[in-house]
Amino acid sequence: MQQYKTNPPTCQTPEDAHWDWKMKASEWRKYLAFSSFSLICDGELQGLLLINNSKFAKLNEQFGKPLVYIEFVATAPWNRPELQSPPKYRGTGSIFILAAIEASKHLGFKGRIGLHSLSQAANFYEHKCGMTQLGKDPNHQNLTYFEMTEQQAEQFCHNRL
Incomplete structure (x- = not known):
């Protein structure tokens, strides 16, 4: 098994390192609007995703x-x-973006997704995923908010084929 750095320099410590996923999963499990996903390969957890289907778009062209x-x-x-x-x-992050897009399509939302990004991931969402940045949200810990339109979702999926 390949080893990974267990004590990276402080500047490289993941912003999500303090997240307690067991608590998060139990906290949201009781609500129908939430779904969680995990990616497991070779019997090992590779990533986790929690989505909410009760939110609405803020971007002008898809507002509401x-x-x-x-x-x-x-x-x-x-x-x-x-x-x-x-x-x-x-590709774990890209797989989760694809999963969120597919969940959106399944619900009839046509691939529209949104999220608030930690600063270390903002470049990924804007440049790798092609999402639209709507700026910092003072109502959500001043995190940068991103949305993906139907067209951006189609382009993202097309680029992954």
Whole structure:
């Protein structure tokens, strides 16, 4: 089994390192609007995703339309290029974006998704996923808010084929 860095420099400590996933899963499990996903490969957890289907779009062109909101998403440390070179597996984040898009389509939301990003992940959402940045949200810990339109979802899925 490949080892990963267990004590990265402070500047590389993942912003989500303090998340208690067991608590998060039990907290949201009782609500029908929430769904959780895990990615397991070779018997090992590679990442986790929690989505909410009760939110609405803020972007002008889709304002007020329902979307799938990504509450939490995390990739295992050994899959993060900034912590492990080379990462054990690549693409966990993209797989979760695809899962959120598919959940959105399944619900009739046409691939629309939204999320508030930790600063270390903002570049991924804007440049790798092609999401639209709507700026910092003072009502949500001043995190940067992103949305993906139907067209952006189609483009993201097309680029992954």
